Amino acid sequence: MNRPPDFTLQLRSGDPQLVQNVVLTGEYGGRTYHESVEINFSGSKYRRDQPMIESFDSSFRYPFPELKSLFERYPQFMRGKREVNSFFEDDGYLAYVSAKSIRDDIQASFRFDVNVWDKKKNQTTSYQVDIPGSEQNHSISVHDVQVIGSELKVLTLNQSRNDAIGFHLYTLSMNDKQTPSDKTLTTVPNGNDDLDTNFQWLPSSKEFGSSPITAIYLVEMKMIQKADGSKQREKSGGRLLVYDIQTGEEIKIRNKEIEDFVKGNGSFFFEVEGTAITILKDAGQTLTAVRYDITAGTTVSRDISIGPADGQIRLKDGHIYKLFPAEMESRMPPKLVVYEAASGSIKYEGSIGVKEPFRDTSDLLSKLAVYNMELR
DSSP states (O other): OOOOOOEEEEEEEEOGGGGTTEEEEEEEEOSSOEEEEEEETTEEEEGGGSOHHHHHOGGGSOSSGGGHHHHHHOHHHHTTOOOGGGEEEOSSEEEEEEEEEEEOSSOEEEEEEEEEEETTTTEEEEEEEEOTTGGGEEEEEEEEEEEETTEEEEEEEEEETTOOEEEEEEEEESSSOOOOEEEEEEEEOOOOSSEEEEEEEOOBSSSSSOOSEEEEEEEEEEEEEOTTSOEEEEEEEEEEEEEETTTOOBOOOOOHHHHHHHHSSSEEEEEEETTEEEEEEEOSSEEEEEEEETTTTEEEEEEEEOSSSOSEEEEETTEEEEEEOOBTTTTBOOEEEEEETTTOOEEEEEEEEESOTTSOHHHHHHTEEEEEEEEO
16 A cells, blocks of 8 residues: 655744644545544654554553653653543642542442652652542542642532532642542532533643633523424523632622623633633634633733634634635645734644645645644
8 A cells, every 4th residue: 555645734824833732633545445644743643653552452542642741751650640630740749630439339439549749859649538428429520630839629520419510629638648628619400401501611721730710611501492393402691600729719700791701602712821711702704802811800802803614713822723624626725824812813824735745735635634623
């Protein structure tokens, strides 16, 4: 079989550093044969490029691309650790806290598996401790881990036996096996036929680093009867809840623009950076970016024209990544544009190309289907 083409992200204008972490995934081939491929700024990698043992044994692959750097830098500490939301790292500590299920003949409960490496002392502390009241839950999953002083702050999503969703903040000692304290941030009741609530726990710009706040976006979905008698769920409201991770206290949003903005329709993207939240609303050919400074209570908003509505959007480090699909009629390949959220200006523009200049680029690109964009 001939070697497939080496696709790459080719720069048209702007700062190529902005796409160092972009990975496009898709398939290359025709009707009778196709193969999965990953494309980034340096080239492409096909499934055939994996060592044979990796293609059969998933334990040899990184479960999440974000963990690759941690596995490479700390192989001994990382052994057996796979849950991407369970990590914290700064200059002083590398911490991992996961929630494990314990089952006996009577009921199931959960415990925290705690591992903390003090980098300065080169000392590791490990212990397991029962999660108080966990026997009331079907599941407990860790959303984020923070180190504050000599304590671990662990944010979890708990699903109770009646299917209610609870957002919890547990406080653990980094050194001693003490019973964790538990603070419920908020609870989402089990939905019914008329009203349901969706939720999103907002991501932080620092993947494993320090963050003073956490935020949750709640969306109320109401069952509406249409004129033809059919029913469908429509958004009836939205709320943004912000909490101080150290105390667990809610930080009230006293800004009507933000309150009204998150109630509106459209697809939303969020990013927490320090004590500020960037909110991006996709309304088709226009994006509205709002940066809310929680400490000052102020907002800065901007409308950004992005052209055709189709494509994929991501928000990372204050930048908006828009992947435009290929244009079949004009034979234009998929295009990637990076906008600065604060100004709306274009900071990078590029497209998928072929590194080998001697090959028929247009024919090769016609056999490529890109279906996902990741920021790793």
